[in-house]
Amino acid sequence: MSPTVSTLVALALALGDIRGEPIQLYELVYWDGFVSVSGDLVLSGEALAGFVSGSPVQVLIRDIPGGLDEVREVLGQVKANFDSLRSDINPRFVDLDRDLCVRVERRSGEAEQRAADALVVKMYALTLASVYLWGKSLSDERDARAGADASAQKRGRITRQLMDELKGVLHGDR
Numbered sequence: 809m810s811p812t813v814s815t816l817v818a819l820a821l822a823l824g825d826i827r828g829e830p831i832q833l834y835e836l837v838y839w840d841g842f843v844s845v846s847g848d849l850v851l852s853g854e855a856l857a858g859f860v861s862g863s864p865v866q867v868l869i870r871d872i873p874g875g876l877d878e879v880r881e882v883l884g885q886v887k888a889n890f891d892s893l894r895s896d897i898n899p900r901f902v903d904l905d906r907d908l909c910v911r912v913e914r915r916s917g918e919a920e921q922r923a924a925d926a927l928v929v930k931m932y933a934l935t936l937a938s939v940y941l942w943g944k945s946l947s948d949e950r951d952a953r954a955g956a957d958a959s960a961q962k963r964g965r966i967t968r969q970l971m972d973e974l975k976g977v978l979h980g981d982r
Contacts, residue, residue, distance in 0.1 A: 816837075834860040904939050913932075915945045920945060923967075927974060951963075954966050
């Protein structure tokens with residue numbers, strides 16, 4: 809079973825009422841054996857319970873049923889995926905300030921998601937292009953150029969201009 813967090817919270821509340829004292833969330837996931845976290849990730853029930861109770865996510869060899877061999881295989885897959893991802897990134901984006909990228913990504917919302925969809929790129933690529941061009945999110949740049957009292961038409965026109973700028977960077981024209 810793959811319950812949602814809301815299901816686990818509801819279950820903890822219901823079982824707490826039955827037991828007469830609150831149940832900690834980790835008690836619902838603890839298992840004396842291995843638990844399939846996702847299709848590719850299987851961990852010890854003890855490790856999963858620790859993560860849910862607030863312990864830092866740190867997987868020990870003993871927490872994985874295949875031990876060291878499985879860890880090596882998974883790390884090989886992660887490296888291959890990372891290398892593939894890196895080849896998709898525009899070389900101009902490699903030296904961008906990581907903290908600024910994180911801040912811009914956190915400020916991104918629906919407008920950025922629509923822009924990413926329209927440009928057929930992933931959100932991380934749109935974030936990198938926005939930081940490269942303006943040092944801020946698409947929404948923040950639009951609002952700065954449009955001004956506080958801008959009409960919807962003006963904001964739309966500016967958004968189209970910004971989309972052209974993003975397209976140029978993302979598709980190699982700039």
